[in-house]
Every structure is written in structure tokens, then in C-alpha cells.
Amino acid sequence: MYEVTEEFVDASDIGKKIGEVKRMADDRTGSYYGDASNYYEKGAKYYKIMGIDSATAIAVEEQQEIWVKAVYLHEAPFHWTDMLAYILMGIGAFVLFIVLSLRYASKKEPRQH
Structure with a gap:
């Protein structure tokens, strides 16, 4: 979490882009997570x-x-959506494992004619 000052930064001091605001903080509760701004x-x-x-x-x-x-100022609070990409990759890997396991198992079973 950062607090914006009234101090301007000269263009010659600007480095590479490191991020952008992705969501607004909740107006009612003030809660926020990740790349949020109020x-x-x-x-x-x-x-x-x-x-x-x-x-x-x-x-x-x-x-x-x-x-x-x-x-x-301090670290932004943790939110479960910070882990969403990892959760989706885990689910995808699990589904892929099941599909490949079933496919392999079906090839191992002798076929009945």
C-alpha cells in the first residue's frame, strides 16, 4: 500500500512501468486488495x-x-483472488491427470470381441 504525496517526479527520473490500477477500493467498506486504488x-x-x-x-x-x-506504507492485505491463477492451474493439472490416466488405463485393458 502506498500513500500519494504532493511531490512531483521529473520525467528524467521515471523508470520502467511496474504496474497499474486494476480495481477500485470498495466505496462502502473501504476494503481493497491487489492493485487497487481509492x-x-x-x-x-x-x-x-x-x-x-x-x-x-x-x-x-x-x-x-x-x-x-x-x-x-505497508503490505496490501491478502485476498483469495491473489491465488486464483495458481488455483486454476492446479485444477487444470488435476483434470489433465485424470484424462490421461483414464486414457492410459483404457489402453491397458484387454479388449473383448
């Missing part, structure tokens, strides 16, 4: 600041070619 719209990009570790601060593109500094 202020910036979905798609807002954030960048590495040259010479500064991303665990200390990042730059958020507030408008085209205008970046502001955001300082690290």
Missing part, C-alpha cells in the same frame, strides 16, 4: 523512480506526462 481510475499506471527502491516509493502517472511520488 482515488485513481482503473488503468492508472505506476512506475519505478530511478535510484529509489520500489519498496520505498513509486511514481504514479496522474495525468499524461505528469507523475507524483507515492511512498510505501
